[in-house]
Amino acid sequence: MTGVDDHSRYCVIAQVMERATGRAVCSAFARALQAFGVPEEVLTDNGKQFTDRFGHGCEVLFDRICRENGIAHRLTQPASPTTTGKVERFHQTLRRELLDDCGVFESIEEAQRTLDRWVEEYNSMRPHQALDLQFPADRFTPVPEQERDMLGLRVPGMLALVSPQRTPPAKPEPAELSSVSAGLPKPVPAVVHRAPGGPVEFERVVPASGNLQVAGKQFWLGPARSGLTVTFWADTSVIHLLIAGTRIKTVRSHLSVEDLGRLAARGGCAAGPSPLPVGDSDGAAFEGERVVNNSGLVGLGGHQVLAAEILGGRQVGIRIDDGTLSFFDPASRELLQVRPNPLTSPEVRGLRGLRPAGPPPRPGVEPVRVQRKVSAVGTVMVCRQVVSLGRPYTGQTVTAHVSDTAITVELDGQIRVIRRTTDVPVRNVKANKPHRASDVV
Secondary structure, eight states: OEEEOTTTOOEEEEOOOSSOOHHHHHHHHHHHHHHHOOOSEEEEOOOTTTOOTTTTOOOOHHHHHHHHTTOEEEEOOTTOGGGGHHHHHHHHHHIIIIITTSOOOSSHHHHHHHHHHHHHHHHHTSOBGGGTTBOHHHHOOOOOHHHHHHHOOOOOGGGGGSOOOSOOOOOOOGGGTTTOOOOOOSOOOOOOOOOOSSOEEEEEEOOTTSEEEETTEEEEOOGGGTTOEEEEEEOSSEEEEEETTEEEEEEEOOOOHHHHHHHHHTTOEEOOSOSSOOOSSOSOOEEEEEEOOTTSEEEETTEEEEOOGGGTTOEEEEEEOSSEEEEEOTTTOEEEEEEEOOOOHHHHHTOSSOEEOOSOOEEOOSOEEEEEEOOTTSEEEETTEEEEOOGGGTTOEEEEEEOSSEEEEEETTEEEEEEOOOOOOOOOOSOOOOOOGGGOO
């Protein structure tokens, strides 16, 4: 892991590590920030340690460090190593002047000590042609220590788990401090976030597509919100999404206790109180039946509450709690949808046909069965996701089973499983009607 100052070519990071994992890379980056101060910008390639640009667009640990410390993180274009030409040229010098002739190191510690000595010489005693034969240390100016102490450095607690994997070089004499700055400080002290037993809060940045993915489930927020930081409040029953402290969406949770533990270990923390408003009721739950109109809405106490378009025309049960409305099938008590509760306690008491609530409804485990007709190019559309089946099946009607994570298609007696990339609910169960002969030109 290497890093150089763009202006002076001063080497600020030179870390030997067994594996260039995201945490090891970010640990080296954080120690450089503590040693020399926070820069305005950082330019990296598209390695997975630096970005999830070509994955699901989630915020990786390196991006989080940059965001929390006000660093603009710039990425190179794919297959363009010349964009980071200065650090690549540094690698060439490192190979020619050290690695080609040093032989085999017996340990990482020995390799690190050798590299530290070479970096000290490179920064302070080796003239650089691009600097008019000056030394990089002559042009390098770290952030003043007083300014560093005033602004501070924000580092995620999980980096405390990563070994620095290096033996710090000997402390230079006071007269040499102006030219020798390669020694890195002690690891950044931090608090380790352990998996809490209750709800978890964590943050994600909305990608350019507007589609966030968390633990295998996608959350559509729209391209207009790209670049914004979303705070998730999650437990095993409900997930709330907040931007700048304002709740923008509430959905049924798909997370298990193990999922919450993993999210807590990856930068999350124990959550505070639920962001849902607390009414003045005594905590008792009620339920009743209502019919969903063709637009997917239900009238409750003067409020038009969105249930789901696919439930249009269907009678559903509604469980009313202090913070949520749970729509369920009255016969099986299968949970169909969860929405925030906009009703006050007096409005709830004024509703007709209510009774004390029974046991909480549970999510169904069976996937939704739909039919689709294969198009002329061999594809079908399921929940706004294009599924390619092949031109030989053009015109055929196929059956698909849609779950939260996969689309399973029955074809020629075989089963094809396709990973879901959308979170759009099923709105059409039947295949499109075939064209009439008179419609064909």
